[in-house]
Amino acid sequence: MAAFDLEEQEQISQIKGWWEQYGTVVTAIAVVAALASVGWQGWSWYRGKQGAEASALYGVVQQAAAERNAQKAREAAGTIIEKYSGTPYADLAALMSAKVQSDVGDLKNARVPLAWAAEKANDPALRSLARLRLASVLLDEKAYDEALAQVQAPVDADMAARFADLKGDILVAKGKPEEARAAYKEAVDALAGATKSEASALREIAQAKLDAVGSVK
CATH class of the missing domain: 1.20.58 (Methane Monooxygenase Hydroxylase; Chain G, domain 1)
Structure with a gap:
């Protein structure tokens, strides 16, 4: 039993020595890992919240498009672009709002969301589509040089x-x-x-x- 106690004491001493040498580092790593986990969960929650809010507003844009309500579509799309530009709904809302404005003959307001999407849309394919539609609107407005610039790249x-x-x-x-x-x-x-x-x-x-x-x- 004494031999066992001695061996146990020696192990405890070794553990104490190791902890004195590396304990601060281990604690720091554990804290960083915990903070990272909390941060990731918080970011995931935030992204989910952003997506849900943007989705609800995109529904408003869709309804406005069905009603050919250009102002309603413009305002809802503008809010999505302003507050939720990092979501896919911003790209889609910009294109849909522009179509509604164009359909009612308001080319000036059709240009605004298209110009945003042509430069900042999250999806490269939608950026190209926005450029194409913007060029078409500019052609209709007889802004030929601006239209040509959009199709040159x-x-x-x-x-x-x-x-x-x-x-x-x-x-x-x-x-x-x-x-x-x-x-x-x-x-x-x-x-x-x-x-x-x-x-x-x-x-x-x-x-x-x-x-x-x-x-x-």
Whole structure:
């Protein structure tokens, strides 16, 4: 028994020595881990709350769109963009509100959410779509140089034809048929062999426009 007590005392002494040397570090690590866990839980709760609130407001935008209530859509989308810009609902609300404004002929207010989405939308694909729609609105407003600037930057292959086709429209409006022909040809070539009905229809439209302004030399 004495031998056991001696061995036990020796182990206790070793543990005390180890703790005196490393105890502060271990405690610090434990505190940091605890704080990280609490912080992550708090962040998750905050993100969930943000998402729920943004979702509710997006429902208001959807209802306003169904009612063609441009002001209601604009205000709800504006709140989402201002307070919940980090959520996917901000991207969607911006595009939907812009469509409502455009549908009622308010191109000026359609530009605002599109300009935001074209630069700051969370989804790269939606940024490209916003740029395309913004360029279309600017074309309707006869702001040709601004519209052209929106379609000049590179885009993903799946959007290239639509950008090229719209670029052709802008160049025709600017009185530059030669450049317009090149843009329409680019759109037609990008859709060569397209089988989906929508892509095939766009190719036929771009080809008709190309034929209308003459063949590319």
